[in-house]
Amino acid sequence: MSGSPLTRVAALDALVDALRSLPGVGPKSAARMAFHLLQHDRDGAARLAEALRQALAGIRRCSLCNTYTEDALCATCADPRRDRRLLCVVESPADQSAVEQTLTYRGLYFVLMGRLSPLDGLGPKDIGIDQLVRRVQGGDVEEIILATNFTNEGEATAHVIAETLRPLDLRITRLARGVPSGAELEYVDLGTIARALVDRRGA
Amino acid sequence: MSGSPLTRVAALDALVDALRSLPGVGPKSAARMAFHLLQHDRDGAARLAEALRQALAGIRRCSLCNTYTEDALCATCADPRRDRRLLCVVESPADQSAVEQTLTYRGLYFVLMGRLSPLDGLGPKDIGIDQLVRRVQGGDVEEIILATNFTNEGEATAHVIAETLRPLDLRITRLARGVPSGAELEYVDLGTIARALVDRRGA
Ligand SMILES: [Zn+2]
Ligand SMILES: [Zn+2]
Numbered sequence: 001m002s003g004s005p006l007t008r009v010a011a012l013d014a015l016v017d018a019l020r021s022l023p024g025v026g027p028k029s030a031a032r033m034a035f036h037l038l039q040h041d042r043d044g045a046a047r048l049a050e051a052l053r054q055a056l057a058g059i060r061r062c063s064l065c066n067t068y069t070e071d072a073l074c075a076t077c078a079d080p081r082r083d084r085r086l087l088c089v090v091e092s093p094a095d096q097s098a099v100e101q102t103l104t105y106r107g108l109y110f111v112l113m114g115r116l117s118p119l120d121g122l123g124p125k126d127i128g129i130d131q132l133v134r135r136v137q138g139g140d141v142e143e144i145i146l147a148t149n150f151t152n153e154g155e156a157t158a159h160v161i162a163e164t165l166r167p168l169d170l171r172i173t174r175l176a177r178g179v180p181s182g183a184e185l186e187y188v189d190l191g192t193i194a195r196a197l198v199d200r201r202g203a
Numbered sequence: 204m205s206g207s208p209l210t211r212v213a214a215l216d217a218l219v220d221a222l223r224s225l226p227g228v229g230p231k232s233a234a235r236m237a238f239h240l241l242q243h244d245r246d247g248a249a250r251l252a253e254a255l256r257q258a259l260a261g262i263r264r265c266s267l268c269n270t271y272t273e274d275a276l277c278a279t280c281a282d283p284r285r286d287r288r289l290l291c292v293v294e295s296p297a298d299q300s301a302v303e304q305t306l307t308y309r310g311l312y313f314v315l316m317g318r319l320s321p322l323d324g325l326g327p328k329d330i331g332i333d334q335l336v337r338r339v340q341g342g343d344v345e346e347i348i349l350a351t352n353f354t355n356e357g358e359a360t361a362h363v364i365a366e367t368l369r370p371l372d373l374r375i376t377r378l379a380r381g382v383p384s385g386a387e388l389e390y391v392d393l394g395t396i397a398r399a400l401v402d403r404r405g406a
Contacts, residue, residue: 008279011261011273012258014254015254018251021244021250022225022236022247023236031297033226035295036225036226037225037258038262038271039295039296046255047221048222048225048251049255049259050221051222052221052248052249052251053252054217055214055215055241056245058214059215068212070214075211092238093241093242094235
């Protein structure tokens, strides 16, 4: 248990401490959450405990794309209407979910276990790049769309994947950079505008 | 389940939804929390599920002061060194915890179930004022210290409790208002300074 006990009730201190596992939750908000659940939402607390239990027991990685699923294959990989020639590589199920919500992509995915991060000791194997190579060698993939994030680490990850897959006979693309939809140029950072100028396309 | 499903994994959607029971957690941060737990902290998720289960099973209200406890009497009420002539009335276990952490109070507490809030349909009975009256009539209490919050509702609650207990032979006090410790007057709101002037004391 970390930090000083807030109360003299062990089960309450343990709950406050466990809530701090959640990203972005410090000691004060963990205490507020614990008091809220006990005082106003015991049903919600019971539902959360059960949802955690079921998620841990039932959710695993898709054997083909590595995303979360309750079956051997995820719903996307098992869907015969998806275009099996396209493979979009993302850093996480959350990023996959973001791409999927655009409703513009009909291919398949490969979900990395994060991004390359030498400082955190995460190399190509740790994030599943070898698994990606096997996936590409075994399938009908003709184009790899690199949709890692546009951070330094995401860019480095895309670069390493591109170099790793280069010997295979594949088209390798990267999501376009540019000015975000709906943005006013006045408020867009200069690097983004500069890149959008360089990458300008016929209108 | 509220909102649109984020994923096509039922157990994951249920977890995201359950995390929204936590105060201050919207759909985006609930999804971020769920992905984080599954991807990086399955131990933390298991610990949280277990802490919730144990808190729900083990934590109840102290029969004397109404705060959270795992026993019939809380540690404070059961402590023979506490001064049983002083009873500090607070709105919640969180507020009790704040007073207790000052290490300056050696009396007992009575923890209301919140504050009077006519708009939310919370009257004196709902927040336990009748239980407080019985507590005072049954014990050795000589002074009631009203430590409800200095909000409109907290002030109204203090006022109603004072009027309700007035017929009993008790000293009834309220926490002092004034300039917060460490504050620079320049940055303190004028109402607080005005009240501190009126309540000024010998130095
Ligand atoms: Zn899959
Ligand atoms: Zn007690």
